[in-house]
Amino acid sequence: MKKLPLNLKIYIITIYIITFISFLVFFKIEYIIFSSIEFDVFIFFIFLTTLTESLTVIYRKISFSTSFAITVASFLLFNTFNAIIILVLGFLFRLTKDNNKYKHIFNTPFYGTLFNCCGFTLPILYGSYFYKLVGGTIYNGKLDSNLLPIIVFGIVFYIINTFIISIVFSITNKKGILYSFLGNFKLVLLNTFAMTPFGILLAYIFNLYSYAGVILVLFPIVLARYTFSLYIQSKSQYVQTVDALMLAMEARDKYTEGHSKRVAEISANIAKELKYNDWKIEQLNMAALLHDVGKIGINDEILNKPGKLSTEEFDIIKTHPLIGYNILKDIKNLENVLPIIRNHHEQYDGNGYPDGKKVEELSLDVFIVQLADSIDAMSTDRPYRKALNHDMVIEEVKKYSGTQFHPKVVAAYFKVPEKQKSKVRI
Known part of the structure; x- marks a missing residue:
C-alpha cells in the first residue's frame, strides 16, 4: 500500500471505515440477522461462489462474474449476514488467471483483498436495507415471492458496487467520477441484471429439490458465463483485425x-x-x-x-x-x-x-x-x-x-x- 497515491490510500481507508460503521449500525437496527444455516449447505454455497468467481471473465479491467446469481439466492434463502459471509469467503478462495498468471489470496495484496471484501459487503448491506424498505419479507419459497424488492436489491447492489469501483478508476486514471461511472454503466448493468433472474430461480429450485436442483440451474449460469467469454473473445479479435489492417496499410x-x-x-x-x-x-x-x-x-x-x-x-x-x-x-x-x-x-x-x-x-x-x-x-x-x-x-x-x-x-x-x-x- 506504500506505493499507492495518497488520495487512493485515503479512499481505501475511508471504505474500510464506512463498511465497519455501516455493519455496526445495521446490526444495531436489526437489519442484520444471524440466522442459522446447516454447515453442509453453507459450504456448498461457498463452493458455488468460489467456482463462479474463479470463472470470472475480465474485459477492460471490468470483471464479468456469474457469482451474483449465487449472491441473490444466498440473500433470499439465508438472509443478509450469511449472504455476506458466503460471497466474501467464496471470493477469497477463488482462483483466476490474468495475463497467463494465476491470482489467488496468497499473491494478492491484503489491502486490495480487504477493499474488495468491503466492495461486496456494502452493496449487500444497503441492498438489504432497501429490500426491506420496499416491503421485502422473509423468503417463502415461491418463485414470485418478493420479486419487486429483489429487483430493488439488485439495482442498489449494482449502483453501489459500480460507484465504489468507479472512484478507484477515477483516481488512478485521473478522470471524473461520473465519467468513470458512466463508462462502466452498460457492461456492469448487463452482468448484474442478467444474473438476477438466475439467482431467483436458484433459490426456488434449491428450496424444492436441494442440491440436485441446483446442478440443473448451474447449466444456464455456466452458459451465460460462456456467452460473456465469447463476447470478450470477439471484441479481442475485432481489435486484432483492426491492428492487422493498420499494419498492412502502414507497410505500404x-x-x-x-x-x-x-x-x-x-x-x-x-x-x-x-x-x-x-x-x-x-x-x-x-x-x-x-x-x-x-x-x-x-x-x-x-x-x-x-x-x-x-x-x-x-x-x-x-x-x-x-x-x-x-x-x-x-x-x-x-x-x-x-x-x-x-x-x-x-x-x-x-x-x-x-x-x-x-x-x-x-x-x-x-x-x-x-x-x-x-x-x-x-x-x-x-x-x-x-x-x-x-x-x-x-x-x-x-x-x-x-x-x-x-x-x-x-x-x-x-x-x-x-x-x-x-x-x-x-
Whole structure:
C-alpha cells in the first residue's frame, strides 16, 4: 500500500471505515440477522461462489462474474449476514488467471483483498436495507415471492458496487467520477441484471429439490458465463483485425509508420475533453486506426513519391477515403466507424473531399479525427517537406479554425493538458 497515491490510500481507508460503521449500525437496527444455516449447505454455497468467481471473465479491467446469481439466492434463502459471509469467503478462495498468471489470496495484496471484501459487503448491506424498505419479507419459497424488492436489491447492489469501483478508476486514471461511472454503466448493468433472474430461480429450485436442483440451474449460469467469454473473445479479435489492417496499410507507406496510432491517441485526448464516454472513445479509436486504410488501394509510385504530387496524382490520393469505405463497408461491427473513414478529409467550410459535405451533414466525430490527422501530418516529416515544430502547428490550427477545422474541436484540443500533447509530438 506504500506505493499507492495518497488520495487512493485515503479512499481505501475511508471504505474500510464506512463498511465497519455501516455493519455496526445495521446490526444495531436489526437489519442484520444471524440466522442459522446447516454447515453442509453453507459450504456448498461457498463452493458455488468460489467456482463462479474463479470463472470470472475480465474485459477492460471490468470483471464479468456469474457469482451474483449465487449472491441473490444466498440473500433470499439465508438472509443478509450469511449472504455476506458466503460471497466474501467464496471470493477469497477463488482462483483466476490474468495475463497467463494465476491470482489467488496468497499473491494478492491484503489491502486490495480487504477493499474488495468491503466492495461486496456494502452493496449487500444497503441492498438489504432497501429490500426491506420496499416491503421485502422473509423468503417463502415461491418463485414470485418478493420479486419487486429483489429487483430493488439488485439495482442498489449494482449502483453501489459500480460507484465504489468507479472512484478507484477515477483516481488512478485521473478522470471524473461520473465519467468513470458512466463508462462502466452498460457492461456492469448487463452482468448484474442478467444474473438476477438466475439467482431467483436458484433459490426456488434449491428450496424444492436441494442440491440436485441446483446442478440443473448451474447449466444456464455456466452458459451465460460462456456467452460473456465469447463476447470478450470477439471484441479481442475485432481489435486484432483492426491492428492487422493498420499494419498492412502502414507497410505500404513508410512515411506514415505509427501515424494511425498517433492519430488515435490525439483523437482520444480531444474526445475526453469533449466528455465522450469510454464506448464512444473506443469507436473513435477504431476509426482513427483505420482512417487511412484506403491507401492500400493507391499505387506505390504515387504513395511513396519522393517529391510533391502533381494535380492528377493528388486526385488519385483523394480517392483513399472512398477506397477505405468500400473495403470495410461489409465488415460486421464497423458500421459506426464507416462515416468517419469516408469523411475524415471533409472540411468545416464544405471544401473538403470526397463529397464536399457541409458541416450539418457530418458528426463531430469526423472533425475530431480530421483535426488529429492534420496535426500529426504537420508534425511529421514528409517526402516534400520537413515536419513543422509545435508552435507552427498550433498557429496553423488557429489559422484554419472555422474553415478547415471545427472550432469546437479546436477549442477542445487546446484544453488537452500539455503533458498529453507532448506524447504525440514528433
